Amino acid sequence: MAQQNLQITAAAPDPALLDLPWDVPLVDWPEDVLAALPQGISRHVVRFVNHGGRVIAIKEIGETVAYREYELLRQLHRIEVPSVVPVGVITGRKAPDGERLEAVLVTEHLSFSLPYRALFSQDLRPDTATRLIDALAVLLVRLHLVGFYWGDVSLSNTLFRRDAETFAAYLVDAETGDMHRRLTDGQRNYDVDLARTNIIGELMDLSAGELLDEDVDEVAIGDALVERYNELWDALTGSEAFDVDERWRVAARIERLNDLGFDVDELEITTDIDGTTVRIQPKVVDAGHHSRRLLRLTGLDVQENQARRLLNDLDSYRAATDRQNDSEQIVAHAWVRQVFRPTIDAVPRELRRKLEPAQLFHEILDHRWFISQQAQRDIPLPEAARSYVENVLRHRPDEDAVLGLAPDEAELESAPET
Amino acid sequence: MATVTFDHATRVYPGTERPAVDQLNLEIEDGEFLVLVGPSGCGKSTSLRMLAGLEDVNGGHIFIGDRDVTDVQPKDRDIAMVFQNYALYPHMSVADNMGFALKIAGTPKAEIRQRVEEAAKILDLTEYLDRKPKALSGGQRQRVAMGRAIVRQPQVFLMDEPLSNLDAKLRVQTRTQIASLQRRLGVTTVYVTHDQTEALTMGDRIAVLNGGILQQVGTPREMYDRPANVFVAGFIGSPAMNIGTFDVKDGSVKVGSASIPLERSIASAIPDSDNGKVTLGFRPEALDVVSTGTPGSFDVEVNLVEELGSDAFVYGSLKGDAADVDLSAGDTNQVIVRIDPRTVPDKGDVISVSIQQGHSHVFSATSGERLG
Numbered sequence: 001m002a003q004q005n006l007q008i009t010a011a012a013p014d015p016a017l018l019d020l021p022w023d024v025p026l027v028d029w030p031e032d033v034l035a036a037l038p039q040g041i042s043r044h045v046v047r048f049v050n051h052g053g054r055v056i057a058i059k060e061i062g063e064t065v066a067y068r069e070y071e072l073l074r075q076l077h078r079i080e081v082p083s084v085v086p087v088g089v090i091t092g093r094k095a096p097d098g099e100r101l102e103a104v105l106v107t108e109h110l111s112f113s114l115p116y117r118a119l120f121s122q123d124l125r126p127d128t129a130t131r132l133i134d135a136l137a138v139l140l141v142r143l144h145l146v147g148f149y150w151g152d153v154s155l156s157n158t159l160f161r162r163d164a165e166t167f168a169a170y171l172v173d174a175e176t177g178d179m180h181r182r183l184t185d186g187q188r189n190y191d192v193d194l195a196r197t198n199i200i201g202e203l204m205d206l207s208a209g210e211l212l213d214e215d216v217d218e219v220a221i222g223d224a225l226v227e228r229y230n231e232l233w234d235a236l237t238g239s240e241a242f243d244v245d246e247r248w249r250v251a252a253r254i255e256r257l258n259d260l261g262f263d264v265d266e267l268e269i270t271t272d273i274d275g276t277t278v279r280i281q282p283k284v285v286d287a288g289h290h291s292r293r294l295l296r297l298t299g300l301d302v303q304e305n306q307a308r309r310l311l312n313d314l315d316s317y318r319a320a321t322d323r324q325n326d327s328e329q330i331v332a333h334a335w336v337r338q339v340f341r342p343t344i345d346a347v348p349r350e351l352r353r354k355l356e357p358a359q360l361f362h363e364i365l366d367h368r369w370f371i372s373q374q375a376q377r378d379i380p381l382p383e384a385a386r387s388y389v390e391n392v393l394r395h396r397p398d399e400d401a402v403l404g405l406a407p408d409e410a411e412l413e414s415a416p417e418t
Numbered sequence: 419m420a421t422v423t424f425d426h427a428t429r430v431y432p433g434t435e436r437p438a439v440d441q442l443n444l445e446i447e448d449g450e451f452l453v454l455v456g457p458s459g460c461g462k463s464t465s466l467r468m469l470a471g472l473e474d475v476n477g478g479h480i481f482i483g484d485r486d487v488t489d490v491q492p493k494d495r496d497i498a499m500v501f502q503n504y505a506l507y508p509h510m511s512v513a514d515n516m517g518f519a520l521k522i523a524g525t526p527k528a529e530i531r532q533r534v535e536e537a538a539k540i541l542d543l544t545e546y547l548d549r550k551p552k553a554l555s556g557g558q559r560q561r562v563a564m565g566r567a568i569v570r571q572p573q574v575f576l577m578d579e580p581l582s583n584l585d586a587k588l589r590v591q592t593r594t595q596i597a598s599l600q601r602r603l604g605v606t607t608v609y610v611t612h613d614q615t616e617a618l619t620m621g622d623r624i625a626v627l628n629g630g631i632l633q634q635v636g637t638p639r640e641m642y643d644r645p646a647n648v649f650v651a652g653f654i655g656s657p658a659m660n661i662g663t664f665d666v667k668d669g670s671v672k673v674g675s676a677s678i679p680l681e682r683s684i685a686s687a688i689p690d691s692d693n694g695k696v697t698l699g700f701r702p703e704a705l706d707v708v709s710t711g712t713p714g715s716f717d718v719e720v721n722l723v724e725e726l727g728s729d730a731f732v733y734g735s736l737k738g739d740a741a742d743v744d745l746s747a748g749d750t751n752q753v754i755v756r757i758d759p760r761t762v763p764d765k766g767d768v769i770s771v772s773i774q775q776g777h778s779h780v781f782s783a784t785s786g787e788r789l790g
Binding site for chain 2: 043062064065102149154156181182184185186187189190193197200201202204205206208209211219222
C-alpha cells in the first residue's frame with residue numbers, strides 16, 4: 001500500500017482532520033462520513049462532512065489554486081468581509097494503488113446559511129429573489145470597496161443567511177478572485193456584468209428544472225442586480241457639490257449612508273477657490289453600521305438588519321421605560337437582561353437551534369405585530385413568544401445546516417471519458 | 419476577426435514606481451494564437467487584463483482591429499474570456515448551456531440554434547446537444563465551456579492560465595484541444611501561461627515578458643534557436659540551457675582549459691565595457707560526449723542521471739581547471755548534458771563533452787543581449 005505523506009496547512013491545524021479517508025477520491029467518500037448532500041453547481045467535487053461537532057466543506061482542487069484561495073479567504077476573513085472561514089489545505093494525498101489525488105481546500109460550513117436553490121425550492125415569499133439580489137449587491141459593493149475582484153460572481157458562489165426580513169450574502173468561492181489596492185471601473189463593471197449573466201443563467205436553470213415560478217422574469221432579476229449595485233456604489237462613493245451655506249448636507253449624507261448600513265470613516269471635503277461651493281466624497285466607508293453599534297452597546301454580535309431591528313426595539317424599550325436620560329449603554333444592558341434574553345429563553349431548547357437567536361427575536365417581534373393586529377390589542381412579548389413557538393417555529397425546518405438538493409440534481413457525475 | 423495591437427501600452431499601479439507593464443509594443447495577427455509567457459509578476463496577466471479592459475491603461479493605446487479600445491468598457495470590446503465560467507447548469511440541455519448568453523442578449527431563437535449547432539459540430543458535441551450535462555465526461559464539459567465562448571463569435575479569445583485548475587491528465591488533453599480548436603476556428607487568441615512548455619506547444623508565436631518588459635516575440639522555433647537575450651535563453655527550453663560567464667582570449671572563449679573559438683563577427687561585437695568577458699549558453703543537446711583530451715572539450719563529473727526513456731540527461735559538475743567557473747542551468751548550478759539513453763554513465767564517472775559547432779549562444783556579459 002502506497003504511503004501517503006499528508007501535509008496540512010492551517011492556522012490552527014486540527015489533528016483529527018487526519019482521520020478522514022484522504023486516500024479515497026472525494027467523489028467516492030462513504031456515506032457515513034458525509035454530513036448531507038452536496039450543494040448546487042460546482043466545477044469541482046465538493047463534499048460536506050460532520051467533523052468534531054461542526055460541518056466542514058471539502059473541495060478537491062489543484063494545489064496552487066487551493067493555496068491561493070486559502071490565502072484569499074483568510075485575507076477576506078481578516079478584513080471582516082462576509083465569507084466562509086478557511087480551515088486549511090491538505091496536500092500529498094495518495095490512493096492505495098499509489099495514484100496521486102488532488103489537493104483539497106477545507107472551509108467551515110457557514111451555519112444557518114442557505115444556498116439559493118434551497119431558498120427557491122422552499123415556498124418563500126414571492127419577493128425572495130429580489131431580496132437575494134439586494135443581499136448579493138451589498139456583498140459585491142463591500143468586496144469592491146476593499147479592492148476584491150471576484151471574477152465569478154454567481155448565486156452558486158454565495159450563501160445566504162437570514163437577516164431580519166432580508167438576507168445577508170456570504171462569499172463561498174474565491175477561486176477566481178484577486179485582491180487589488182483599488183479596483184478599476186473595468187474590473188467592477190466586468191464583475192457586475194458577469195454576475196448578471198450568471199444569475200440569469202442560474203435562474204434559467206431553476207426554471208428548466210421547474211423549480212421556479214413561471215412568472216419569474218430571469219432577465220429582469222439579473223438587471224435588478226446591476227441597478228441595485230450601481231445605486232449603492234454611487235451612494236457610497238459618489239461626490240456631491242453644494243453651496244457653502246448648505247453645510248447641513250454633509251450631515252445628511254452621513255446619515256443617508258448610516259441608513260444604508262455603512263459608516264463613513266473618511267470623508268473628503270473640498271471647497272472651490274472662492275469658497276462658495278463645497279464638494280464632498282466619502283473616501284472610506286465601512287459596512288455594518290448598525291451591527292457595530294449594537295455590539296458596542298450590548299455585546300450581541302448579529303447581522304446588520306437584525307441589529308437594526310434589535311436597536312429599534314431597544315429604542316422603544318427606552319421610551320416605554322422613560323429612561324431617555326440614562327446612559328444608552330446602561331439601558332441597553334437592562335434591555336438585554338429584561339427583554340432579549342428572557343424572550344429567547346422562553347423558546348424550548350430543542351426548537352431554539354432552528355434559527356439564530358437574533359433571527360428568532362426578530363421573528364417573534366414580527367409575530368407580535370401580526371397577532372396584535374388580529375386581536376386589536378397590544379400583546380405582551382412573553383405571550384407573543386409562546387404563540388410564535390406553538391404556531392410558527394414548531395413547523396419550521398431546521399436551518400442550522402441546509403445543504404441543498406437531492407443527489408441526482410446536485411451533482412454532475414462524470415461519465416467515463418470517450 | 420481582428421488584429422490586436424499594443425501600442426506603447428503601459429500600466430502603473432497606484433502607489434508603485436515601476437510599471438507593471440512598460441511600453442508594450444506588440445502586434446498580433448488576425449487569427450493568430452499568441453502566448454504571453456514569463457515568470458510570476460512579469461506582467462503577462464496584467465497585459466491580458468489591459469486588453470480585456472480590466473486594468474486601466476496609463477500610457478499608450480490598445481487596438482482591436484482599427485478600433486482604439488483603450489477606454490472602452492470590457493463588455494463592449496467584443497472579446498470573450500474563455501473558461502472564466504464553466505460551471506454547467508444541470509437542468510439545462512447542452513445546447514441551452516452553450517446558448518444561454520445569446521438568449522439573454524435577445525438573439526432570435528433560430529439564430530441561437532444555428533450558432534450552437536455550428537459550435538457543437540466543431541467541438542464534436544452534436545450528438546449530445548439535447549442531453550443534460552450529467553451525461554458528459556469531464557473533457558466534454560470543458561468543450562461545452564468553450565462552446566459558450568464560441569457561440570458569441572467574439573473578435574478575440576482571451577485565456578488566462580485556463581489549465582491551472584485542471585488535474586494533470588485533463589490539462590494535457592485540454593491543451594491539445596484548445597490549440598487544434600483555435601486553428602479550426604481561426605479566431606485571434608491571446609493566451610497567458612507561466613509554463614514555457616505550454617507556450618512552446620500551443621502558440622503560433624510566443625511573447626516572453628520579464629519585469630514588465632517584453633523580452634522577445636517570435637515563433638517557438640525562433641525563441642528556441644535564437645534567444646535575444648540571456649533571460650529568454652534561460653527561460654525557454656526544458657531542461658534549461660547551460661549558461662555561464664567566461665573570459666575571452668584571442669577570439670576564443672575559455673571554459674577551463676578548453677578554448678571555444680568565436681565567430682569573428684561576434685568577437686568584434688563584444689563591447690569594451692564587458693572587460694573581455696562574454697556570457698555563453700549551450701543547450702543540453704548541444705553537447706557531444708567525446709573521448710578525453712579532445713581539443714575544445716571539458717570534463718563533467720556525473721552527479722545524477724535522469725532517464726526519460728527516449729532521452730537521458732546527466733546533471734554534473736565541471737571538473738579540472740573548469741571547476742571554479744560560474745555556470746548554471748535554470749535553477750540548478752550544475753551543467754546538464756543530454757546523452758544517449760543506451761550508454762548511460764554511472765554516478766561519479768567523469769565524461770568529456772564538447773559544444774557542437776554553431777550551437778552556442780553568445781551574449782554580452784553586462785547587458786545580456788545577444789551578440790551577433
